[in-house]
Amino acid sequence: MFKASIPADNFGPRKGRKRRVDKNAPPWPADRPDFLRFVVYKENIDTSTAAKDIVRMAHLNPKRGISYAGMKDKRGVTSQFCSAYRATKEQLLAVNRSLAGPKHGGNTSTRGASVIKVGNFSYSSDEVRLGQLKGNRFDVVLRNVDIGLADDIVGDAKTKLVHERLEAAGKALKSRGFVNYFGMQRFGKFRDTHEVGICILKGDHEGAVDVIMREKGNDSNEYQNTAVARKKWAKRFADVDLSDEEAAKDAEMAVAKDVLRSLGRFMVCEKSIVSSLSRNPRDYKRAFGAVSKQMRSMFLHAYQSYIWNKVASMRVETGGYSAQVGDVVLTEDKSASGLRGKSVKILTADDVQNYSITDVVLPLVGGKVVFPEGLSGDLFVELMKEDGINREMFAKVGAVDKELSLGGDYRKLICKPSDVTFEIKQYTDPVQPLLETDLMKSIGEKVAPVVREKASESPEAILYGMVVGFSLPPSSYATIAMRELTKRPTSSEYQSMLELTGKPERNVM
Structure with a gap:
């Protein structure tokens, strides 16, 4: 059974459609737990899009949606536990009847067809959410x-x-x-989500919006309409005197309304930003705030991952596959993610022989983590300095937006x-x-x-x-x-x- 470690998001019905509500539905039984737990099987569709489709097809409460312990990408044939608040098996079974496509699954000749099936229903008092999994x-x-x-x-x-x-x-x-690198999917389709993270740490919301909305190049494989929309956005101030703020706002509002119609169904982040700017032009902080909390956090996590990957490469290249003096190891680990329940120590010449490379961890940069001593610790500081970032910025971004608080974490160097x-x-x-x-x-x-x-x-x-x-x-x-x-x-x-x-x-x- 596949499980993963990215938090859930909530999705409503398609724009323009009203969710069907049964006003005659009986009250929820007092002796029935609040959450329907079930397995979602999917092919050729990512978890977040599948969740959105399930909410639509099963007519679930769009404010609660369905929750899951992790994200699975489009290329995987996956099964994972999900839960829905006060939903019935009969509602969810509509998914199996609604989606056309191959009935058996697993055949790679069915290119382009998506498969979503649900089953294994049970009621639970607990919601499926981030941190509940033991592995994948x-x-x-x-x-x-x-x-x-x-x-x-x-x-x-x-x-x-x-x-x-x-x-x-x-x-x-x-x-x-293997070296426990973060996969390239951590950095998004265009390998630039960490750049957005850098902008947010600097408090540069306009820069963050620019990275998200900029043209992605000829080899991006985007649809033509999307590429044209990005080009329009890049040229929205082409004939505008930016010293005239009202003129700049008018230009951006007009282009935002035009571009919004060309953004695809799956471009949730871009659509949230452009929609906000179509109503409040030039307010980039508000526009970035319109992006879901999970997505905003993802940009910061991408920068943490970017730095981690670089330091991990250097650590293995210079220190090899054995524990070294100055390495960090966990002495207590009672949490799957975050710092709560974790304690660390820095290895010395007196105890390094008691540990192996599989004990060594590197920090995900945050305001509360311990850096290794020696080359690895120095490299963390140098890499951040090259990007104009320091550790204090991680604490500052959490003070400005509590939803983006980043204390840090530790990750095993070798998996x-x-x-x-x-x-x-x-x-x-x-x-x-x-x-x-x-x-x-x-x-x-x-x-x-x-x-x-x-x-x-x-x-x-x-x-x-x-x-x-x-x-x-x-x-x-x-x-x-x-x-x-x-x-x-x-x-x-x-x-x-x-x-x-x-x-x-x-x-x-």
Whole structure:
């Protein structure tokens, strides 16, 4: 079961539609707990969008929405626990009837189709929310695996070498683990959410809005309407004397109203900002405040993650895979996130031999964390200085906006997956399911059996795949684990260039 560690958000019905309210509905039974807990299964849609669709299709209270323990992105076939306040099973079952699309799920040939299913209902007195998870279970399918063998190695010889290489890689992931980097999804589609965080720490709300709304470049793969809207926004003051504040306000209001119509359904952050500026032009602090608390916090977390990743790279490069004098380790850890229940110490020459690299943590910068001593601690200060940031700014931003308070946290430098399993498969259909999804299991659909080479088949027709299963603690990224396993990028840009047959990287530039 997939779970994650990003807080929930609430979503209402689509604009222009009134939520259907049953005024004759009976009062909520006094002996029934307030929260309906259920599992959401989804494909080809991210958690926040799925939550919005569920609220709409099940006619739930838009002010409460549904809550969940973590965010799962669009590329994952995922199942996770959610909860809804005073909702009934009958309401939620409307989701299974409403959404068209493939019934079985798991088949990669159904490109573009989204799947949302709900089930496993029970009532609970507790809401599903951030911090309630122990970790995440992943089962990852790697298709058309190529280990770089010469073309003349085929048949049993090829199969033997592929199995040996993949088994060695799987065992290395299990025994050594990986540097616990934050995944690129932490920094948004355009890899710039940390830049917004820098602006907010400086109190520069206009700069934050500019980063969010600016043109993203020709390689951004945005829809043409969106790219045109961003260009209009960038030129909103082209013929305006900015010393004339009223003229500037009028220009921005007009462009905001025009641009708002061109922003896509999923551009929640941009739409919130532009909508605010269409009513209150040039008030960038108010506009940024119109963004949800979770999203505003995400920008600051992105900057914390950006600094953490850089220091982690340097720490491993200079200190290797053993604990060093000056490293920070946890001596008490009773909390999944935040500083409450955590205590740390800095290693000295007298006790460093009692700890291993898996004990070492690096701080997520905040006003209350302890920095390591030596090179790692110095690098934290130097990197922030380059961005015009200091530790006092983290405390200051929390004083100005309590919802953005950042005391900091600690994160393990090395993550070792648990319950690691791997299975190597041979197959011929490049899009056939190689792993049973939860939906397939629920309806009894089986994965096609492993193929064996036959005399009548060309050796080139046999494809090799690997199914890797593992569990990670909260906030560790499967994409980073896969990068360590495959020694290849896991970005959607790179993955989209790979081929499902033949040489997989033949189109990679």
